[in-house]
Amino acid sequence: MxxxxxxxxxxxxxxxxxxxxxxxxxxxxxxxxxxxxxxxxxxxxxxxxxxxxxxxxxxxxxxxxxxxxxxxxxSVSSTEKILNSQLQIVEKELEKFNRLKEELLVKKSNLEYFKNDVLFGVPQLKSISKRRVIKSKGRIKEDGDIDFKIKLLSIKTLSENDFLFTENEFGGTLSRENFYKNKYDIYEEIFVINNEGTEMGEEIGKGDYVSIYYRGYYSENYRYYAKAKEFIKENNLEVIGDIFEIFHVDIHTTESVSEYITEIQIPVREL
Structure with a gap:
């Protein structure tokens, strides 16, 4: 029955x-x-x-x-067709997740480096290899505007993930003019460093930079710009372009302002 x-x-x-x-x-x-x-x-x-x-x-x-x-x-034929089609989709998903895994490992390694190996508040001269940056024009002062600009930039990259979970890093640029005027609170543009191996963005050649890391909120950056200026003067260097501020650890990563980590990179050459 x-x-x-x-x-x-x-x-x-x-x-x-x-x-x-x-x-x-x-x-x-x-x-x-x-x-x-x-x-x-x-x-x-x-x-x-x-x-x-x-x-x-x-x-x-x-x-x-x-x-x-x-x-x-x-039919057997149509079943095989579906299986082959879905296998292709699975392969693409695996590729995406493997790429995400690599990005997460890089991000984790970076956080460990910032926690254990960074010397804060001390300027140093370092050479930085060429890199590509994707920029968003327009002066920025408010943190909310920074986040919005970053989201717009993320749309231009190949990554489907927000920058917390990718190896891309972002920040703002300070003009050389405002650097000499001691006006450190206006970003000329927001940028993303494109580490995804694509040709997107503007290429910035290899160069020497005065680098200084600091903890805490961005309003404290004037203290470290003062140290960087002193270092530049003592070492007979000349600023040759706009300054990069890279937000290595920020509100996307931690709720505690005391854990924020920013790096100032000032392009220089010998006089």
Whole structure:
């Protein structure tokens, strides 16, 4: 004797809502084997294979219309076609997650470096390799504006993740003019350092920079600019371009302002 299951039983067994089953019926993807005058719907044991297929194919990411078409014309050939298509999707997802894993490991390594190996408040001269930066023009003073500009820049990169979880770093530029005027609170532009191996952004050649790290809020940067200026003067150096401030650790990473880490990079050459 054929066994029937109520829509409620099917919903409970397969953890599928009654509304979803009704939708399947509406689009003729899975129609009840039996409808009573009372409105109750029942599914036969012979339909279980179909529901299993629907669940499996949904798990592979197929849309309902594609599933419906497959079930109506299924064959070994069409099954192989779907499997090959989904394998390609899985490979792309694996590639994406492997890339994300690498980015997370870099980010973790950077945080460990900033916690343990950085000398704060002491200017030093260092050479920085060429890099690409993606810039957003427009003067910025408010932190909220900085976050908004950063989000706009993230759209221009290949990364699907916000910068907390990528190896890209961001910051703001201070003009050389404002540097000499001791006006350190206006960013000429916001930038992202593109570390994704693409050709996006403006290339900045290798050069020498006076670098100084500091902890705390950005309003304290004047203390470290003063130290950098003294270092530049003592070492007979000349500032040759706009200054980079890189927000290595900021509000996206920590709630504690005391844990913020910013690096000032001033491009220089010998006089």
């Amino acid at each position: 054929k066994k029937y299951y109520s829509i409620g039983e099917i919903s409970k067994i397969y953890n599928i809502s009654v509304d979803t089953l009704r939708h399947y019926e509406k689009i003729k993807l899975l129609e009840p084997a039996l409808k009573k005058e009372s409105g109750y719907r029942y599914y036969s044991s012979e339909q279980i294979w179909k529901l299993n297929n629907i669940r499996n194919l949904r798990g592979l990411g197929l849309g309902l219309e594609d599933i419906k078409g497959f079930l109506e014309t299924r």
